[in-house]
Amino acid sequence: MVVSVSMVRKLADERSFERGERYLAAGQVRRVTVDGSTVTATVDGTRTYRVRLDVTPKGLCGRCSCPYGADGVSCKHCVATSLAWLEQGGEMGEPRAEPLSDKRLRLFLSGCDQEWLIEQLMTAAKSDRVLRARLAAAAGQKNAFDDRDIRDRLERAIDIPDFVDYGGAYGYFLHVGEALGEVERLIGAGFADAAIILAEYALELLESSAERVDDSDGGLSEAIARVEEIHLAACEAGSPDPVELAERLVARAVSTDYELFLDVLPAYEEVLGSAGLARYRELVEQGWRTLPPKKPDDYSARRFVITHLMENLAESSGGRWADRGAGTGRDELLRRAPHR
Template sequence: MDVTEGTVRKICTDAVFERGERYLAEDRILDIHRVDTTVTAVVNGNRQYDARVDLAADGFDPWCDCPYDGPGACKHVVSVLLRCVDDCLPDEGDRLDAALEAADADDLRDFLREALATDVALRERFFARFGESPTRSVHELRDAIDRQFEETNPDYFVVFEPIDFSEWFDLAGEYRDQGRYASAAAVYRALIESLDGNMERVDGTYDHFSQAFKRALDGYVDCVTAEDIDVDEAADAVAFLRDRAVSGTPLLSEHFERAATKLEETLTERREH
């Protein structure tokens, strides 16, 4: 997708666009890098925020860990995109490829193993990519996601700022790319359960968490539908959604009910054909 002022305006409000322009003019972008089509940056606002865009994606697939919960992209993302309008930044992908080509295989293996030993999220994606079975159950995955809620604001029950769930969506995406839909569904289910269970804690950034919930719910339904499951497994998946519609957060009950109906109809149609 071409990065122009016009395409940037399409993903944000006029007010946010103006603030993004001001942030760019005030040199608030502290650190910015591009690898292939992905641009990551640190933008100075009330504190330093991490922002990320994909220049090739429709709508640029914006992400930022700021508390903005209004329509469209935030001013931090807009400032980063506007930075790319006239100067799309040097692509560090070639440098990365060259370093990989030049690296000794044993040294590279040692480096990778050390990174995998200390980074749980990276290790999970590695297992997903290279055919290992999931190392954590739905319950364990949910516990890890729940800890993010606890650690975000440890002194208060209420969560005031967005939480970055990208490692979980990336992990689910890795499983989906490998055609391992049951494993991806487990990650989505853990996200659904955690978000549903913690939604009452959210204050001021509801849209952020609501969008993450809907994305996880859609992913769960898609993966259960794509997986070759028997009648009992299908019934369990539908029952999970219907149970949540009754016992979960009231604001999310309609989403659960619609997802259960869609899943049931899709699975029934598939069996009939």
């Protein structure tokens, strides 16, 4: 596939192409790097944006961290990067080698010298704290994982001092997603309990920063939904105390303005078990009893949340475990819920 200026012009609208030309002329395209058939660069605009171009048999594909960067090569930053690359000669690197299959890699490693393998692992562990923690845990070290680095990573990605406008929101939530990926990785690495706590910390940070980010495209809701998915997966893989978990789920649900943990049932039922579910029900019903009598036009957030939790109790678990002595059943809960 031969890429040319005329091809880039056809892929972008006239305005984006002209702006891309101006960005290139102003020297705003930096660090153009070619890796096989992929070109990456950073472009200075309202903020610094990351651009990736892929040359495929079907044509030129582009992605950018700006709000319009998911539309192929149509944004001005992709245009500027394309032109900068073409200005440098438009050369592509060596084709990337096909990845070695797990079977072949395992066969190779089984024949390697033990000392060489140890050196490779030690070298990798120096730059990968999760790997080092896994090795330390396997060696018998208690509390091998230290979550401070990932806490710092979450803070740097989420806890922002200044307002992020619409133009910067895409890049902001991209960084947030990368940090959440590090938390999610802990589940498969054997540190699910640490992932539970870090997921809850990430939710705290997202709540505290929510008013400082333009959320017109729903990035905040997507980030919160992902953290809740990570939290559930970590709870399923880990061994949280069921009663303490129930207390945290209810406390967060009734204290947040962002509808966190509103629909934990039935997903968390197995994790909570009978003890956790009983505590969860106890706290929700306690909150229900303390609500003042409903007045006309009373639409308080607390009333909405507690009513929603009561209805979820009725629909999700009332009919299945109330018969085992865990409290009032479905019909009774549904009868009581609308009256407060």
